[in-house]
Amino acid sequence: MVRGRLHGIARYALELARRMPALAPDLRFTALVPPDGLPSDLAELTPSMPQHRARSGFLSPFEQLTLAADLGRVKPDVFHATSFSLPRFWDGRLVATLHDANHVALADQYTPAQALYYRVVVGPRARGAAALVTVSEFSREELARHLGLSPYRLQVIHNGVDARFQPPTPGEAKAFRERHDLPARYVAAVGNAKPFKNLAMLKHFAAELPVPIVLLAGKGAVAHELGLHENVLDLEELPESEMPLFYGAAAALLLPSKYEGFGLPALEAMASGCPVIVSDATALPEVVGGAALRLPPDDATTWRETTLRLLRDDVLRGELVELGRERAARFSWDDCARRTLAVYRRVLEGASERSR
Numbered sequence: 001m002v003r004g005r006l007h008g009i010a011r012y013a014l015e016l017a018r019r020m021p022a023l024a025p026d027l028r029f030t031a032l033v034p035p036d037g038l039p040s041d042l043a044e045l046t047p048s049m050p051q052h053r054a055r056s057g058f059l060s061p062f063e064q065l066t067l068a069a070d071l072g073r074v075k076p077d078v079f080h081a082t083s084f085s086l087p088r089f090w091d092g093r094l095v096a097t098l099h100d101a102n103h104v105a106l107a108d109q110y111t112p113a114q115a116l117y118y119r120v121v122v123g124p125r126a127r128g129a130a131a132l133v134t135v136s137e138f139s140r141e142e143l144a145r146h147l148g149l150s151p152y153r154l155q156v157i158h159n160g161v162d163a164r165f166q167p168p169t170p171g172e173a174k175a176f177r178e179r180h181d182l183p184a185r186y187v188a189a190v191g192n193a194k195p196f197k198n199l200a201m202l203k204h205f206a207a208e209l210p211v212p213i214v215l216l217a218g219k220g221a222v223a224h225e226l227g228l229h230e231n232v233l234d235l236e237e238l239p240e241s242e243m244p245l246f247y248g249a250a251a252a253l254l255l256p257s258k259y260e261g262f263g264l265p266a267l268e269a270m271a272s273g274c275p276v277i278v279s280d281a282t283a284l285p286e287v288v289g290g291a292a293l294r295l296p297p298d299d300a301t302t303w304r305e306t307t308l309r310l311l312r313d314d315v316l317r318g319e320l321v322e323l324g325r326e327r328a329a330r331f332s333w334d335d336c337a338r339r340t341l342a343v344y345r346r347v348l349e350g351a352s353e354r355s356r
Contacts, residue, residue, distance in 0.1 A: 001058035001083050003034055006045075006240060008264040009099055012135075012159060013082035017047035019337040027344070030074055034058065043241060044164075064088050064121065078130070078347050080340075084118065086125040093347055094129040095340075098122070098154070100261025100283075101142040102196070109195050123147040130347045133340065135159050138283035139261040157340055158287075159262050160333035165244045167273030167325075173249035176242065180235065185211045187307060188250035188274065192217050193225050196259040198279070198297055200226040205304035207231045210311065211251060247272035251317075252310050255279065258297045263287045267331055270324030275310055275317050277303070291327035292320065 002010045020029050029049040031038075034057055038046065052074055055066035068089040071079055079087065080095040084103070087094065107115040126132055126147060132154045134140050144151040168176065177184065187209065191197035199217065206213050207230035214233045215223050223234040238246055247253060253269040255278045263284045266276050270291060278284045280294035288294070293310070295302050310316060 001034075001085060002038055002042075003058065008159070008262065009083045011045075011264065012097070012099070014042065014045040014047065015160065015162065015333040016080075016082065016337050016340060017049060018045060019334065020341065021047075021049055023337055023341050024344075030076065032070060032074070041239060045240065058083075058085055059117075078344055080344070084122050086122055086129075088121045088125050091128075094125070095131045095133065095343055095347060096126055096129045097133040097135070098126065098139070098143050098147075099135050100139050100259075101146045102259060102261070104146040105142055106196050106259060118147075123149075130350070131155070131343050133157050133343060135262040136283040136286050138286055142261075155343065157336055157343075158331055159264055159267070160331045160336045161267050161271045161328050162333055164241075165247070165268045165271035165328070167321075168245050168248040172245060176245040176249050180238075182214060182233070182235075182249070183212060185251050185311075186214045186233070186249075187211055187311075188216070188247060188253045188269070189213050190216045190253070190255070190265045191257060193222050196257060198256040198258045199228070201256050201298065201300055201303065202226075202232070202254065203228045203230075204300035205307070208304055209307060213254070214246075214250070216246060243268065244272045247274040250274050252277060252307065254303070254307065255284070256295075256297050256303065257284070258282070260284050260287075266292060267328050271328035273321050273325060275320035276324060277306055277310065287331075288324075289327055291323035 002013055017031055031047050031049050031051045032054055033051045035053055054070050056062040067087045071087055071090045078093045078095055082097050084098055086096055103110050103114050103118040134143060134154045134156055135158060137156055140151050140154045140156055143154060191199050202213060206228060209231060212231050212233050214235050216235045223232045247269040252275045255266050257279055258281055260283050266278050266288050269276050276292040278288055278292050278294055279297035281297050285294055293306055295306055
């Protein structure tokens with residue numbers, strides 16, 4: 001399921017895969033990758049383990065049948081499904097990470113087929129999994145409620161931040177802005193056009209800001225699609241290596257999402273020395289704690305006033321940068337990988353005991 005621009009779930013899979021072989025030299029790992037292989041521009045995110053090309057793509061019409069065939073060929077002792085694509089027709093030992101309950105909690109924002117997939121494939125297979133992982137306490141409660149699971153079946157293992165997310169030097173920030181024709185000061189925003197990301201709310205005050213909002217939303221013309229015409233620059237794409245610069249060169253990150261299973265951009269921005277303003281909703285308060293400014297997601301007036309205050313108050317900005325970096329330091333992919341490896345070992349040990 002690692003394809004195109006890396007979203008949070010793809011990053012999760014890659015960050016684990018690149019660490020596991022070194023953490024557990026006594027185990028053998030294989031990565032199940034897309035039919036065409038992994039993207040060629042992953043750089044340090046490229047896993048060193050052997051790769052097995054799947055017969056069909058992530059969530060394709062034939063995925064479930066070919067996934068069972070692929071796993072039948074590889075014959076893993078444990079399969080870790082790192083997203084909601086669970087193998088319904090394979091009955092081996094499964095560890096599944098369910099990041100959120102978006103497709104059922106916000107069913108009106110997805111196709112009927114996607115919601116049906118969650119109820120027909122994800123729910124039943126999750127109930128038979130050897131272990132279930134999720135990324136926040138919020139997601140644990142949501143998944144338990146919507147999929148009919150006991151919350152105690154889900155272990156919370158937070159996402160992390162890679163060490164490359166660091167504040168850039170003034171020279172690095174300046175070079176980044178010049179390379180992408182960005183102004184000396186801007187406010188960053190990330191997401192996509194889905195309603196729960198709530199980016200359309202920005203149109204109510206973007207024109208009143210003294211600096212532009214630079215929107216990174218995975219494709220061009222999202223600003224136009226959402227009606228964000230004034231004072232918004234639509235940045236089509238960035239290589240992964242430049243994401244710390246995008247955050248670190250910004251005066252602030254605005255994350256007005258109404259529903260997040262975790263909220264990795266907030267954490268990565270804080271690690272990069274960027275003050276963050278987030279919605280006081282779903283998993284975001286759990287992730288940012290007291291290290292970001294938290295606002296009601298629908299109160300555009302408060303978002304405008306708070307953004308203006310942050311742009312004008314250097315003391316507040318400095319405090320948030322310091323608090324943000326301290327907060328982000330608590331979340332590491334190394335810790336996530338070690339705790340996930342412990343889940344694998346418990347599953348393997350349980351299987352060994354049952355076979356005696």
